[in-house]
Amino acid sequence: xxxxxxxxxxxxxxxxxxxxxxxxxxxxxxxxxxxxxxxxxxxxxxxxxxxxxxxxxxxxxxxxxxxxxxxxxxxxxxxxxxxxxxxxxxxxxxxxxxxxxxxxxxxxxxxxxxxxxxxxxxxxxxxxxxxxxxxx
Amino acid sequence: xxxxxxxxxxxxxxxxxxxxxxxxxxxxxxxxxxxxxxxxxxxxxxxxxxxxxxxxxxxxxxxxxxxxxxxxxxxxxxxxxxxxxxxxxxxxxxxxxxxxxxxxxxxxxxxxxxxxxxxxxxxxxxxxxxxxxxxxxxxxxxxxxxxxxxxxxxxxxxxxxxxxxxxxxxxxxxxxxxxxxxxxxxxxxxxx
Numbered sequence: 001x002x003x004x005x006x007x008x009x010x011x012x013x014x015x016x017x018x019x020x021x022x023x024x025x026x027x028x029x030x031x032x033x034x035x036x037x038x039x040x041x042x043x044x045x046x047x048x049x050x051x052x053x054x055x056x057x058x059x060x061x062x063x064x065x066x067x068x069x070x071x072x073x074x075x076x077x078x079x080x081x082x083x084x085x086x087x088x089x090x091x092x093x094x095x096x097x098x099x100x101x102x103x104x105x106x107x108x109x110x111x112x113x114x115x116x117x118x119x120x121x122x123x124x125x126x127x128x129x130x131x132x133x134x135x136x
Numbered sequence: 137x138x139x140x141x142x143x144x145x146x147x148x149x150x151x152x153x154x155x156x157x158x159x160x161x162x163x164x165x166x167x168x169x170x171x172x173x174x175x176x177x178x179x180x181x182x183x184x185x186x187x188x189x190x191x192x193x194x195x196x197x198x199x200x201x202x203x204x205x206x207x208x209x210x211x212x213x214x215x216x217x218x219x220x221x222x223x224x225x226x227x228x229x230x231x232x233x234x235x236x237x238x239x240x241x242x243x244x245x246x247x248x249x250x251x252x253x254x255x256x257x258x259x260x261x262x263x264x265x266x267x268x269x270x271x272x273x274x275x276x277x278x279x280x281x282x283x284x285x286x287x288x289x290x291x292x293x294x295x296x297x298x299x300x301x302x303x304x305x306x307x308x309x310x311x312x313x314x315x316x317x318x319x320x321x322x323x324x325x326x327x328x
Contacts, residue, residue: 052170056232061239069176075242075289107224112293114242116226 043096043126050131053124062115075114082132089113099132100125167235180236183261187248191255200283208284209299211277216241219265224293236264245286253282 051068054060060071064078085094089110092098103125106115120128157163171179213222219238221227231238244253258278260268270278291299 055170056235056237058227058237058239062242069173070180072247073240073243074246075240107293112224114223114293116221116224118226118232119229 043100043129045096045126045128045130047127047130047134050127050129053120053128054131057118057120057128059128079132096126096129096133099129103128167233170235176236187252187255190259191249191252194251194254196250196254196282197279200279200286204280204283205287206299207277208280208282208287210303211273211281212284213300213303215269216281223288223291223296225296234265238265241285242288245289250282250286253285254278257281257285 054065054068054071059065059079060068060073062073062075063071064073064080065071066080082099083094088094088098088102089106091109092102100122102109104120104122105117106113107117170176212220217225218228219231221231221240223242227238227240248256256266258268258270258273258275260266269281273281
């Protein structure tokens with residue numbers, strides 16, 4: 001069947017309609033809830049390195065963390081979508097600086113809690129914080 | 137018959153590939169880098185299934201005495217804390233330099249049955265630093281460690297510190313007296 005003038009006009013109309021639909025729908029992506037920029041971008045920290053450190057320091061032995069193999073501990077709270085939490089350990093407002101402080105010295109923030117001071121360096125704590133704050 | 141030849145050739149190719157990976161040093165055996173995700177999942181699953189299957193016919197005690205828990209604590213504090221930490225107590229710095237790293241054990245009794253803990257503690261884990269403690273401990277001593285692991289989910293940082301203090305003043309030695317590792321003060325008294 002050879003395309004005649006009528007068929008071409010229809011496919012052109014259809015193409016235009018689809019293009020218009022895409023152009024009109026594109027701004028709707030701004031309606032998706034998402035922070036303006038990742039929190040870790042403000043204070044530095046490598047989330048991929050943080051993922052490795054979360055494995056090395058055995059965080060999953062006590063916490064549930066989505067994306068970390070075997071991380072299904074129930075000693076502490078689940079850490080998934082950590083960026084959405086208002087408080088850290090019920091005492092610190094959830095900011096990058098407070099998270100780094102908590103990760104490095106939990107025994108100082110809440111003396112006698114089960115989470116030990118494992119000797120994280122500042123860089124290590126930032127990397128882990130960046131991983132916990134990753135967009136999910 | 138050509139399908140048989142095809143199958144044989146596939147196996148030969150897989151064998152050759154494995155040889156190249158092993159002999160060519162392509163497998164990164166360092167502890168400083170993580171496993172490939174698929175390898176990590178396979179190894180972890182294989183470990184879990186190995187324990188479950190082999191521990192199936194072991195009869196565990198239905199409960200443990202306080203004395204068994206205390207004896208298990210003493211052994212744990214002397215021999216296990218360096219790798220596994222304790223409530224509020226970090227493991228040693230070098231324990232973070234392992235792949236796979238030894239986990240904190242507060243949840244161990246919730247993840248594993250007592251007979252499975254007995255198997256893991258007694259038989260250890262290949263290609264990790266977890267020894268087969270049954271080779272250097274009696275059967276009763278291994279069960280004492282299990283007794284302590286069963287009590288561990290109910291112990292907080294203060295409880296553990298209190299048990300350490302009590303052990304220091306006690307005269308009975310632990311099986312292998314050595315310096316306690318962690319955030320507390322002087323090592324427990326060792327006796328000859």
